[in-house]
Amino acid sequence: MKLLYFAWLRSKLGKAGEDLTPPAHVTNVGELLDWLETVSPAHKAALADRRAVRVAVNQDYAAADHPVRPGDEIALFPPVTGG
C-alpha cells in the first residue's frame, strides 16, 4: 500500500510517503489509521488529532468506513487551504 503525506503530516513524519503492508484485518480507512498509529511514535504523534486528518483513497476523499486494499494510493493530509 502506498502512503502519501502532505503539509504538516509530512513534516511531522519526516517523509513524503512510504510503502507499507498493513495486516489483513485492516480493511478500511479507520482501521488503517488505527494501525498506522502503532507503526512508530512519530506516526502516533502525527495522528494524535484525528479530526485534523483528511484521507484520500486513490485520489478521492474517503471517510473512515471507505475500504482500503493492497495496491491503493492512500494520502493523509490536513484540511486544505488553497485559493
Place this chain on the structure above:
Amino acid sequence: MIRVQREDFDAGAELARMTAGRADIGGLASFIGIVREKTDAGALSAMTLEHYPGMTEKRLAEIEAEAARRWPLAASLIIHRYGRLLPGERIVLVATASSHRQAALESCQFLIDWLKTKAPFWKLEETAAGSQWVAAQETDDRAAERWRKS
C-alpha cells in the same frame, strides 16, 4: 480548463483568449487571489503552496464540471500556482464566461469558494517568527456551504 503550474500567469492574456472569437459570450467574470503580506503571525516574507499532483487536477476538474452543471457557461478557467511565492504575487485565477452576467458572476464565486475547501493545496507561511502551516478557516467552510444544494 484547468492548469496547475509553478509559473506566473498573464491574467489579461488568459481572459482575452477565453473570449476570442466567441460572439455568444456577454459577460466574463474573474477572480485573482494574491499573496497578502499581513498575517496573524506578523509580516509574511513568503508563502509556499504545496499540492497533491494528480488529485489536485482531478478535484479542480470536478469543481469546474459542477459549475458547468449549475450555470450555462460558455467557458471557464482555473489556474492555480504552487511553490514559493512572495507577497504581491498571484496565486490563483478563476474566470467564467456566459451569455449573461449573473451566471458568470455567481459561478466565479462558486468556483473560488469550492476550490478553497476541496482542492488539495496547503499554504506554509514564512514570517520572522518562523514557518507555520495555515489552518483551515471556518469562514471558508461557511462560504462553500452557501453553495450546497439542499
